[in-house]
Amino acid sequence: MTSRERIKVLQVVPAMSKESGVMRYVWNMMREIDQNRIAFDYLYHIPSSITFEKECMASGSRIYCAPDASKEPLRYVRYVNELLKSEGIAYSIVHCHVPNTAFCVLRAASYAGVKNRLIHSHLAASSEHLSHRIRNYPLIRYGKRFATERLACSQEAGDYLFGDQSYRIFRNGIDVEAFRFDEAAASELKRKLPIGPDAFPVVGCVGRLAKQKNYPFMFDVFRELLKTEHRAELLIVGSGPEEEALSGLIAEFGLEGKVHLLGLREDVGKLYSVFDVLAMPSLCEGLPVAAVEAQASGLRCVFSKDVPSEVDITGVATFLGRKERLSDWSDAIANAALEGRFQDPAMRIDDAGYSQRAAALLLADFYTNIA
Template identity: 25%
Template structure:
């Protein structure tokens, strides 16, 4: 079984990590290749070592070159694959789906987001959503109910939760510290809303000087957040750590994980944090299916007082773990289902 995976790039995001973990746990049975259009590839050496070919298309901004490359790629290579697996947050990048359909390559579409922040991209997504549904010839997957509804509609998709390698996170040592550390792991993007954590910290410090914020990740808005920290004179209370491929030990430094995103699919970091067992506060914009442990709660972004009230309550609850082995959040369960889906898609859609 040969699978062509389509994804924007291979950077530090959660969707990329889902793809990489899937490949790690299926490459002995599936011959994977990847096509990207952003030249980020932090997994280059690992993928090369396990025999995964990575193809780089010209950036979509150079629309003529990009379309020409994609047309030639599918014309010359579509027959070499059994299935195309499209990882995306919307259907705005519809070109590979249209080309795969033209060359009769079975298509798996995998939704990893629940909305877009821009009016125009929201409208174009709705157009391609209606167009794609009119064909009724793709195998549709979603990491959460909200991601499924956004990408496909009501009942025309299979729910497949993001899985993690539980062994990496279930035995993380929790560090004792004199401080109360609010942790956050994620790419610095407007949608992640990390500035909220700085405003939250400012209020918390009025109640106790033991609060600290530790943010892990890189991205376009990191400098903006750093500047905001400086403007608030909070440099001694906020620590920035660069992105790391293996983050499990960092969870042990957190007393609580807070995610103030404007929207998400089903964030992998929340599953990882729950495997470790630390308390979590997430904005109400995040799919409620993300909640597994009893020390996980939601809050309204517009009501910071609610967040402030829930932090001491969750800190008091402390670490709680739920058995995740064999659950839908176990990467082995997810990987086995992915393999089954590839064969089902190849047989059903390839007829």
């Protein structure tokens, strides 16, 4: 490829949703990369209500919506095969961020003559469901055969997917300024949100309402916290398949008025300014974008030990095992909130290489070198 040719990349993502950590990462990269040199198109299969589709199309991207791979796997395979058979020749790179679809996507890209086929690990497990993990294992193992490059968002995510094979780490860079603490925005939002005027600590959780995020355990921790912190409130940002079950638990535990499911939000960056602490008791993670965003706002965070230690970019996070006492969790959350925001979060994020500019430069150079 000559230096004048534009590099076209097909980004294979699970969804175009603004709550998807994978899609937020790709979007952050697109905003920084020179689109006259490198152009992104998108293939996704999970529909959602609040997406990046308009923004991506405005930048000239083509977006392909496949049938849902989980619900209609045969239709998904046919769609991907036909798409890459007809359009694959246009792409220098197919970048697959969904390893359990690589068996289809990268295979079809290989047969279509796409020279560079990337598989990117964003999680330290393939699913929170045992049956899905059993299903995914042979699919992922087969799909990796068609990858020419192996990428990961963290060492734990890379070790999980690739084992002893070599891989490259690309950090989940964010727009640091978008998450800077804003006291005025926090005051305005607190008046609009369903929380008390003297709520403290306001505990925040950001992520899909899915089993992986372990929200029932978070409810148990929060009930323990209420024993000592009577003004505490819990804000959960996101949507997903567990929403109905979680609403039922809120009613069962009598947590109405204390636990608030906020759904999908366009203003997540400002909501971090409302939180006093971020809690993430996940069952598995790769390197969660929400954790990086929270630290960019100066928030102290409490993570489960199933979240990679690399996520402690600023050196002020607390990690606890899910089998530790609920009181240990509630004490850690209360103490983190009382300590307050730490100083110079933007500088710390940037120095660690997690700004979207630094991450995008590395990715753009990588694309250019292999294309």
